[in-house]
Amino acid sequence: MDWNLYDPGAFHDELISTPGNARAAARGVVSYLRKFTGRHLAMRQRAAETAIQEMGVSFTIYSEGENIDRSWPMDIIPRVIALKEWQRLEEGLIQRLTALNLFIDDLYNDRKIIKDGIFPEEIVLGSKDFLEACIGAKPKYGVWANICGSDLVRDRDGTVYVLEDNLRVPSGVSYMLENRAVTKRVLPQLFRKHSILPVDDYTSQLYDMLSSLSPRAVENPEVVVMTPGIFNSAYFEHAYLAQKMGAELVEGADLVVGDDDCVYMKTINGLERVDVIYRRINDDFLDPETFRADSRLGTPGLFRAWRKGNVALANAPGAGVADDKVVYTYVPRIIKYYLDQDPIIPNVPSFLCVDPQQREHVLANLETMVVKPANESGGYGMLVGPASTKAERAAFAELIQKSPRNYMAQPALSLSTAPTLCEHHIEPRHLDLRPFILQGEGHYVTAGGLTRVALRKGSLVVNSSQGGGSKDTWVVDTEAK
Incomplete structure (x- = not known):
């Protein structure tokens, strides 16, 4: 298998900077993998799939009224992030969740952000996840979302954006942990040669945080x-x-x-x-x-x-009000309001369909937009403009005009890629990253997170329910001795 022939084209690749050249943090991984033939790597991939079946790592999809249990799809070539870059992302994730929890607590209590004209009251009242029954509640430490999974994406110029926040019942952390266990089984030599930050302490950190909430x-x-x-x-x-x-x-x-x-x-x-x-x-x-x-x-x-x-509930009821994709567009202002800081990790540029001028822009450019409903998850109910048909765009235009509050849009990003094993050769596949952030009295962020991969060639949809897979995510300290 010739890694010199691997070419991600115009996309930013997480492992390869230019054809034949690995990024600094990934040099050791690529150098090691170069030694294997395509057939040998395919054997390691099959070993990983066997291990996943033996370990019972599965997920359920719903199709035509049936529940179908499937083995977790994982590609054995890891995604690599340099420690220095990760440390900055970790700061940004803590900043973001801190501000969002202050925002939720404010909405259910004093509503200062509304009174000060920073956030529109009608957006709150129009959210199905704003629970009037929670008004006046005070969870311990003032924290409503104790467990958050924020989705990060990288555009073609290398900029990392927050694509969305998951503050209700974020899932996927077990697959992150199992991906690491499987990779250690099938590529053990790599772990002996590289300083890879561990993720194994997540469940103990989760337990300690939950225990600290006890009344x-x-x-x-x-x-x-x-x-x-x-x-x-x-x-x-x-x-x-x-x-x-x-x-x-x-x-x-x-x-x-x-x-x-x-x-x-x-x-x-x-x-x-x-x-x-x-x-x-x-x-x-x-x-x-x-x-x-x-x-x-x-x-x-x-x-x-x-x-x-x-009794303590994690996450608290009503936390989903900040999980709204329309609220997402206000997060930079929320961070500035509560923390007096600029966001460390930017939002993807977004358009609110409830605003007449922005709505007209979205409707005129649907073929280049990704349109998302405010409260769906799992990749359902959205329009990926570049991959859509004229009929699909027309149907979405009607939905937007009928219920503009329920939709927001973003320009379709050129998601970064990573080498992915396809039979006996490697091809670029698009991916994202879901780190997991805990907040109680303090904060904890997983070292990396769940990398989700669009296994279908050219696809930008990474959700497992929509045919996506995953990779182990390595935060590598290149300066460790």
């Missing part, structure tokens, strides 16, 4: 992971994180709220008090007493117990 001052708070059940697409992750943290994995029916407005878990020895719930259930289904009355996934009275300070 009771006890040495070992009872922390549980609350799942909608085995048919959820991220159930593997729910079970994985519970097992790694030594926490109980529960469903809504396993919990009960007592007359004292405390939450208890049903066990064979009777009821046990629960202090912290890492919930992987959307707000709507969390508590049929407060939200959807037909929900069979939640626990009646759970929201009441949280409001009274008898």
Whole structure:
């Protein structure tokens, strides 16, 4: 396999700077991989796929009314980031989540940002994720989104942007951890020769952060992971994180709220008090007493117990108000307002369809735009203009004109690429990165994150539910001895 023939074209490649030349942080990796034939690398790839099957690493997609369980797709050629660049990105991620939590807390309490004319009240009132029931609530440390997954992309000029923030129930961290475990199995020599920052401490950091939210001052708070059940697409992750943290994995029916407005878990020895719930259930289904009355996934009275300070919920109900893709366009102003700082990581230039002038610009340029609904996730419900048909653009134009508040648009970026194994040779594939940020009393950021890859040639859609895959992400200290 001739790496000198690999050419990403006009795109910024994460490993290769120009044909035949690796970027500084990736030189050791590329030098090592050059020694293998395409057939040998393909054998390592098959070994990785076998390991993934043996480890039971899977995800669920929903197709034509069926739940299809699939092995996690992973490419063995890692994505490499230099430590110096990563340290700056880490600062930017902490800055962003700090400001967003101040923003959420303000919206549900004093609303200073609205009173000062920085943020429009109608955007809040038009958000389906703004929960009036949360007004006046005060989670511990003033933090509503304790776990965040912000998606980063790099454009052709090398600039890294935040594409979106995931503040409700962000998923994917278990796949980041398993990608590392699989890569260590199939490319062990690389780990002995390179100073790669570890990611293994994530679950202990998560447990410590969750424990710190306990309303009771006890040495070992009872922390549980609350799942909608085995048919959820991220159930593997729910079970994985519970097992790694030594926490109980529960469903809504396993919990009960007592007359004292405390939450208890049903066990064979009777009821046990629960202090912290890492919930992987959307707000709507969390508590049929407060939200959807037909929900069979939640626990009646759970929201009441949280409001009274008898249990911690991570992430807090209502945090999704800052997960709105229309709110995203205001984040630079939010950072400036609360922290008096400029954003370290910029937003992708964005257009609000609720604004008449910006809407006209979007409608006139749909073929070059990516149009996103405010509250969808997983790559659903959006228009990728350069890959769309005339009929699809016409249909989207109608949707925008019918409900402009629900849409925002961004110019289609030339997402960076990385070498990806395709049978016995390598080809460039587009990718993004989802680091995971924790906030409680302090902050923690994963060293790298989940790199998602658009496995289809030319595709910009990296979501696993839409045919994407993943890579192990290495933050490499090139100056380590």
